[in-house]
Structure formats: structure tokens, C-alpha cells
Amino acid sequence: MESASAWAQQQFGGVALGDTRRTQRAVELATAFAHTPDASLPQACASWAALKSAYRLLGQAEVTRAALSAEHWQQTRQGAMQEGVTLLLSDLTEVDYTAHPAVTGLGRIGDGHGRGFHVQTTLAYRPEHEQIVGVAYQQTFRRQESGLTRGQRRHRHQVESAVWNEAVTTLGTPPPGARWVHVGDRAADIWSVFRDCLAHGTDFVIRVQQQHRQVWLSESEPLAVAEIVAHLPVQGTQVVPVAQRGGRAARQAQVQIRAGTVQVPPPRAEGSHAGSQTAALTVGLIVVEEPDAPEEREPLNWLLWTSLPVADLAAAQECITWYRMRWLIEDYHQCLKTGCRLEQRQLRTADELDRLLGILGPVAAYLLQMRQVARQVPTAPALRYQPVLLVHVVARLAGTAPAELTCAQFWQTVARRGGWLGRTGDGPPGWKTVWAGWQSIQTLVEGVLLATQLSPNTG
16 A cells, blocks of 8 residues: 555545645644544644644635545545446444543533534445555544434434435446446335335445334235245355354354245335235345354344345345445444544544544545455565555564564554454454554554664763
């Protein structure tokens, strides 16, 4: 991968902010954060003048998050236009600023007592090459209302749910030879999202949330999704890796796979009525069940909607594999909050934080791409992808020569500094341990640089 400065110039050098000085300041900030993402603004800026320029940039109404991220989004979308499959992994997360009461303009989060804003991100990933392309689109919204009536809450839910439709329609239709598959969790289980995907020539794999929804199987009477599962044919079995979570070790789950095609009618708000199949969408339904889970573990149980064919086991397994890639978007949001310390930023207004996200959003994707290299080319020399001094420091900690340190060894050593033990069953390092180790090693690198500036007779 290119250096932080080269990456920042490529991603932000062409952003249109109404003034070339603003563009240059965006490049400088992106360079600093790509090198040390957890740095505060005073730490990231080399001087008082640079810090004032950064605050001015983030305080300008003419500068928007979308404008700052535009180059990165465009380059990501260009990468997604290559032949083959690109997964568009989407998720929604809350950014919590409850601990910063002085920040103005925030919305309500959680149970309504917290303060912050919501971020919806679409990350492009090419499974054939195990390549994180980047952020294809990112939106934010703030929930201001409280004490709403049931009807008002329903309206607010419809408005907020539209972020999923907006992502689909904004990204549009893939070019010939390219296949785009929108992948989402339960929050994306929205009939109009299915409709918009099909209208734009894109596919989807989305986890079922509304199991009470009435659907049709062949010529039968309508049944709730939860009831229709037993009517779907068993296609076979598969072993699905279950990631480490909540202190529980990673494991392999033996699952049974059912799949079939159903008719999903629109909700009443879209013009349907009870017992009608008018304008119903033909959608695949995949059921992933773990009949014999260990007693102390919750059985794996996924229901997935898909626009892709599910006529045989191989087709269903491919959809399941693509859905499993959704963890990358959760990893991205963890990187944004933990690695880039988005929730610890101390600015005056929610608008300024929103603009800062325009820089940190692409930076988080860059960091995730750096870590992904270890999984793509684990045996490649770390010197090919990381700065020389950083490799020398990590190699010393690993007890090997810098030239012999591989990408996998590099990141494993980094993660061990953050508390990863590498035991059997631990799985690959998570972002939290990788980032804690990264911070520790950055401190060591700074110490080495400082030591080289001291004379032999100092102190």
C-alpha cells in the first residue's frame, strides 16, 4: 500500500471545497490522521497556525462531509465497476457524544436519553480478491424528537428507514459485466429496499427481521415467514464458522440449509391489501439452522432474503458466504470509533463533527485495508507494505530479522501488544486488540525517532 501522504493526496487532492487552501488543509489533516488516527486535532497539527486552519476548515458551512468524501466515494465506485461481484455491505451505527454535553446540535440516540447521531455506511468489498475497495456511500442523521405519538413515531421510522433506499438509488445500476449485491442485517428488511434493488439491476442478501410478515409459497394460502420455514425443502448441510464474541471462543457450527422461492407482497403503505398478491416481489428465502448446538451456546439461526437464485445447495451456500462478509462493515464502524476515536472528538457543534467524519470516514477504510493485507498476502514481506522504521520495531519485538518479517507476523505481533493471545480457538485478531497494539507500537516508534535526535552525552 502507498504511504499515508500519497494516499491522502490521492483521496483528497481533488476535493472541491471552494478554495485550494481548504483542499490542501484537508490533504494535510488526512495525512496526519492516516499516520496516527487517534491523534487529537492539536496533536495532528504541526503548529498553532495549522490548528487554527483546521478549525476554520471544520467550521465552514461551505465545506460538507459529502464534499470531503466525494473523491474517495468516486474512486470506490470506480473500483466496484470492474467485472465480477462486488458486495455492498451496509450497516447503521450510533455515534455517542453523551459524555460531551457542550456539543450543540446533536440528536437523541439509544433509549432517547443519550446524545449523538447515526451513521449509515456502505462499504464495497470484492470477495473474489478479498479486497476492501472503500466506502461507496455514507450518510448521517440526527433524531431530535421526543414524546411522539404512535403515528409520529411511525412517520419518523419511515423517514429514517429511507437511508437504506437512498444508498441503493444513489449507487444506481452496475455496468455490464459487474454484479452488485447489497448485503444488510435486519434493519434493512424493508420491502421498498427489495423493490429498489431490483429496479436498479442489483441483487441483495438481507437478514429477515419481520418474521410475522405474510408471504406466499406457490399456490398456498399466505403464511407468516416464521410458519413457512417448515415448508421449505432441505437442501443440505454446511459448516459455518462462528466468530469469537462476548468472551466465547470461535467455533464451527454444523447447520442445516433450507431454501425456496416465495412471493412477498408490499406493505399496506405501498398499496397492498390483505389476501392480495398484487405487485408482490418474487424473492428467495434461505434458512440456516443449527439443530445440535453446544448447550452453553445459542444455536445459529439465520433467515435471509435474497434476489439470487436458490434452486440448489451451491447457490444457497454462496448467499450465506456473502452474508457472512457483513462482519466487515461492523469492523469498519469499530475502526471508526476505536481506531479513529470518533466518539472522543471535542468540537463545538454536530456540524463540525459531521465534517470531520468526511475525513475520518475514508481514513477508517484505509486502516481496514492495511489490516486486510495480512489476510490477502500473509507470507509477503512486511517491508513491501509498511514503513521501514515501523517494520524494524515490530521485527525486534517478534524476534526476527526485518527482511524476514511477513505481513501476518507483523499484524499478529501488533495484536499481541494489544492483548491478543493467539490461542487455539481465538480466531484472527479483532480490531480492538489490533488498535491497542498499534497505539503501543506508534509510541515505541516515536521513542526511537526521539532517541536518534539526542546526542550520546545527553543526560
